Amino acid sequence: MSDASSSPPLPAPKTRRGERTRQKILNAAQREIGSKGFAEASISTITAEAAVGQGTFYLYFRSKEDVLRELVLRMGRRLRRHLTLAIADAPNRLEAERRGLRAFLEFVRANTDLYRVVAEAQFVDPEVFQRYYQDFAASYRAGLLAAEARGEIAPGDAEVRAWALMGISDMVGRRFALWDANVSLRKIAEAAHALIVEGLAPRGR
Amino acid sequence: MSDASSSPPLPAPKTRRGERTRQKILNAAQREIGSKGFAEASISTITAEAAVGQGTFYLYFRSKEDVLRELVLRMGRRLRRHLTLAIADAPNRLEAERRGLRAFLEFVRANTDLYRVVAEAQFVDPEVFQRYYQDFAASYRAGLLAAEARGEIAPGDAEVRAWALMGISDMVGRRFALWDANVSLRKIAEAAHALIVEGLAPRGR
DNA sequence: CCGAAACCTGAGTATTGAGTCATGTTTCAT
DNA sequence: ATGAAACATGACTCAATACTCAGGTTTCGG
Numbered sequence: 252m253s254d255a256s257s258s259p260p261l262p263a264p265k266t267r268r269g270e271r272t273r274q275k276i277l278n279a280a281q282r283e284i285g286s287k288g289f290a291e292a293s294i295s296t297i298t299a300e301a302a303v304g305q306g307t308f309y310l311y312f313r314s315k316e317d318v319l320r321e322l323v324l325r326m327g328r329r330l331r332r333h334l335t336l337a338i339a340d341a342p343n344r345l346e347a348e349r350r351g352l353r354a355f356l357e358f359v360r361a362n363t364d365l366y367r368v369v370a371e372a373q374f375v376d377p378e379v380f381q382r383y384y385q386d387f388a389a390s391y392r393a394g395l396l397a398a399e400a401r402g403e404i405a406p407g408d409a410e411v412r413a414w415a416l417m418g419i420s421d422m423v424g425r426r427f428a429l430w431d432a433n434v435s436l437r438k439i440a441e442a443a444h445a446l447i448v449e450g451l452a453p454r455g456r
Numbered sequence: 457m458s459d460a461s462s463s464p465p466l467p468a469p470k471t472r473r474g475e476r477t478r479q480k481i482l483n484a485a486q487r488e489i490g491s492k493g494f495a496e497a498s499i500s501t502i503t504a505e506a507a508v509g510q511g512t513f514y515l516y517f518r519s520k521e522d523v524l525r526e527l528v529l530r531m532g533r534r535l536r537r538h539l540t541l542a543i544a545d546a547p548n549r550l551e552a553e554r555r556g557l558r559a560f561l562e563f564v565r566a567n568t569d570l571y572r573v574v575a576e577a578q579f580v581d582p583e584v585f586q587r588y589y590q591d592f593a594a595s596y597r598a599g600l601l602a603a604e605a606r607g608e609i610a611p612g613d614a615e616v617r618a619w620a621l622m623g624i625s626d627m628v629g630r631r632f633a634l635w636d637a638n639v640s641l642r643k644i645a646e647a648a649h650a651l652i653v654e655g656l657a658p659r660g661r
Numbered sequence: 662c663c664g665a666a667a668c669c670t671g672a673g674t675a676t677t678g679a680g681t682c683a684t685g686t687t688t689c690a691t
Numbered sequence: 692a693t694g695a696a697a698c699a700t701g702a703c704t705c706a707a708t709a710c711t712c713a714g715g716t717t718t719c720g721g
Contacts (some may be wrong), residue, residue, distance in 0.1 A: 280531075405655075407647065407650055423619050450654040453610045
């Protein structure tokens with residue numbers, strides 16, 4: 252439990268059955284870890300939930316840490332796809348920002364278990380956790396730089412901006428999409444977007 | 457380990473010796489949990505580090521969760537004091553925002569263990585974790601509303617703004633004060649502050 | 662300086678759950 | 692159709708550690 256993402260991954264399943272079993276375990280782990288948390292989730296509960304034997308788990312994953320890692324990657328892929336789709340045909344960066352923020356909030360509310368899984372990774376495997384955010388930051392940064400070149404946003408430090416904007420999504424998502432299941436995400440997204448676009452400074456003269 | 461902040465707290469120590477011992481344990485727990493994480497930190501390591509017997513721990517804390525709770529409160533008090541001091545005589549809200557952000561980043565870099573302790577509380581005791589942020593949000597919100605009334609900032613949704621701004625501090629702090637120990641926090645704080653004040657929208661016209 | 666309350670101790674108990682393995686079943690290329 | 696590789700099983704082992712307790716030591720008000 253000491254070192255991070257060590258040793259090569261287990262060989263992928265060779266048959267259709269194997270692949271199906273691996274997915275069943277992954278799904279059960281997502282539900283279990285997502286609802287009870289990493290510490291409370293036990294391999295035996297996961298395998299029971301997946302309706303496979305205890306030992307089967309170790310055919311596909313080296314440890315509980317290992318399965319968490321895999322889930323973080325899954326979350327990354329799904330969220331990325333969701334956001335890409337959402338901002339695909341936005342006319343400009345500020346509009347992309349609005350749609351992306353809204354889409355993120357919706358995604359969080361619809362995938363609370365995955366959200367928690369990623370958050371737990373912060374301590375279980377800092378390596379993949381950091382990479383998760385760094386990957387998002389990198390593409391965010393690129394988008395901001397391109398928009399700046401097009402004159403769609405004011406010039407500024409793209410790296411810091413990327414992290415700051417992710418921070419807004421992350422915290423606003425936690426507060427309004429995760430903790431408060433009822434509030435209208437449309438309104439929240441609008442309010443946050445207004446801050447992102449205009450800042451706090453008083454308008455006009 | 458199932459229910460959150462249950463049962464009344466243990467009675468406070470009655471003698472000077474008792475108080476000292478309790479603090480020794482708290483300090484050791486902060487170091488241990490802060491560096492190894494909640495799961496890896498064991499009571500026996502904590503008591504050894506504090507140079508007290510195993511059983512002594514249970515004179516002052518009901519469980520490992522209990523000591524974490526206490527540390528979150530400690531972090532809240534210390535950070536609040538630090539920030540209050542930092543923004544005490546700022547001439548206006550935007551300047552307070554700048555100083556507060558800078559002070560927060562410095563605090564994180566100087567108290568990495570406490571930062572981690574709070575983050576771990578998210579899963580160990582969601583109750584206190586949420587309260588920790590809600591308390592900050594409440595006073596942040598009040599500050600924004602007052603500033604808005606004074607015309608120092610543009611009108612807007614104070615609740616969402618408060619959480620968004622905390623999100624910026626949180627994420628920028630993690631990235632630049634926690635993960636990157638060398639970068640100049642002054643520059644980072646300035647860049648983030650610029651975004652907070654002006655937003656992304658292109659200036660002029 | 663006395664004694665009752667407060668504090669301290671650390672070996673021992675009890676539980677928990679990760680990971681193994683010997684044995685059995687299914688798949689699929691030939 | 693067949694057999695070798697892949698997959699599946701779950702009772703068992705074993706290490707880790709939270710928490711207890713019976714018996715000691717220290718504190719401090721009167």
